[in-house]
Amino acid sequence: MSAAELPLTLVDPIALPAAPVLHVQGLVKSFDKREVLRGVDWSVPAGRVIGLLGRNGAGKTTLLRCLLGLSPIDGGQVQLLGAPMTEPGGERMHRIGFVPQTFDLFPWMKVRAYLDFTAAFYARWDHALAARLLQGWELDPKQKIGQLSQGQRQKLAIVRAIAPQPDLLVLDEPVASLDPQARRAFMTELLELMRHPGKTVIFSTHITADLERAGADIALLRDGRIQFMRPLAELRERFVRAVLTRAEGWAEAPAMAGALKATVAGSELQMLLEDADPAVLRALAEQAGAELRVETPTLEDLFVELA
């Protein structure tokens, strides 16, 4: 079964309590008549870390930019912090931090001058935090932005987004250029920020280990829609991989309720199952004369299978 044929049980843009931080309905966005977002429905409650997953080109950057009003939308509605995104909202925008995928603003400005300039726009700018991060991440305040490496620019973009103490922090692949130490330090800062009640973080990434570390809720963007958003622990509970082995191999995968994907390799049949009944699985193995092994897939495994 291909990913595009996944059963409808997974197509579950979840409904959440009133007044979410972000509420999206029927968001449509095309480039040159090619629909990238095909009616995104998505609600994000306050106080969560959300990992936005999707394959290259799935539309993660496009979605994040549309949500923040940085890219015009072709249809649908976006409510951000309780008001339509299209409404002017200077104060509201102060409560949002954004780390874009690429950061090439003000190459002639020095790091310190850039941060001082930016701080002036924010009532809640945390100077001590900015200074600590600059020092901890070894950013030279006197260096020009244009002379920073890609990773250093990403660090600066993160400092710039976190220092105003945003209520909603949106990050588009924030760790792509960071070395492992910086990635860890970044995740620590993120979790620190989340200790304050009501803060929400949405970040797109391909590094599933970071999402596991943050105990994030996982939102999967595929085929132009959010297919589901679930806490990681729930994903772990609900999905299993059953491996059935028998000497004569498998002509085809047997039918099984909850099977999302089946792969045959020699004597082994691997099935990714949602809400599998262990008794039914054991009966299937017995009937087929196969040995049964049940594994918990990692988030990366799940992503590879579902995205």
Ligand SMILES: Nc1ncnc2c1ncn2[C@@H]1O[C@H](COP(=O)(O)OP(=O)(O)OP(=O)(O)O)[C@@H](O)[C@H]1O
């Ligand atoms: N300005 C643009 N003009 C035309 N097409 C665009 C533009 N921006 C994005 N696209 C297309 O929209 C699709 C989604 O791109 P997007 O960058 O949102 O994907 P993504 O999920 O962030 O990918 P990645 O994981 O590789 O960063 C791609 O097919 C891309 O070519």
